Amino acid sequence: MMNPRNLSSVDILQWASGLSIVLVLIFVCAWLLRRLGQISNVGGSKLRVLGGVSVGARERVVLVQVGNNQLVLGVAPGRVQTLHVVDQADLSTDIELESENQEQPSFSQRFQQVLGRG
Numbered sequence: 001m002m003n004p005r006n007l008s009s010v011d012i013l014q015w016a017s018g019l020s021i022v023l024v025l026i027f028v029c030a031w032l033l034r035r036l037g038q039i040s041n042v043g044g045s046k047l048r049v050l051g052g053v054s055v056g057a058r059e060r061v062v063l064v065q066v067g068n069n070q071l072v073l074g075v076a077p078g079r080v081q082t083l084h085v086v087d088q089a090d091l092s093t094d095i096e097l098e099s100e101n102q103e104q105p106s107f108s109q110r111f112q113q114v115l116g117r118g
Contacts, residue, residue, distance in 0.1 A: 050070070052062040060075045061083065070086035 046067045048065045050063040050065050052060050054060050058077050062073045062075055064071045071082055072084040074081045074083050
């Protein structure tokens with residue numbers, strides 16, 4: 001066993017350089033894994049999570065787009081269940097309703113009108 005008094009600056013420099021090489025290798029591997037992960041997703045994944053809401057301690061309702069279809073899924077520990085499949089006709093109706101809602105005054109504008117300030 002080496003006595004701490006016999007450590008030279010060369011020994012410490014060798015340990016520090018070895019440690020720095022290992023740390024650099026870890027960061028390079030992490031960068032490569034992240035980079036390769038992004039490349040595999042660029043291939044045009046047909047699955048996207050559009051949104052979700054928590055409905056309990058461990059339960060969620062999630063809106064997922066698969067290709068041109070949208071699914072409403074109930075997600076609980078150990079179980080995923082399709083609650084509703086959104087048709088394309090429903091989507092076009094929702095877009096029309098959103099455009100109509102944008103033309104209506106907001107709550108704050110309506111409130112100011114009622115108070116006589118607008």
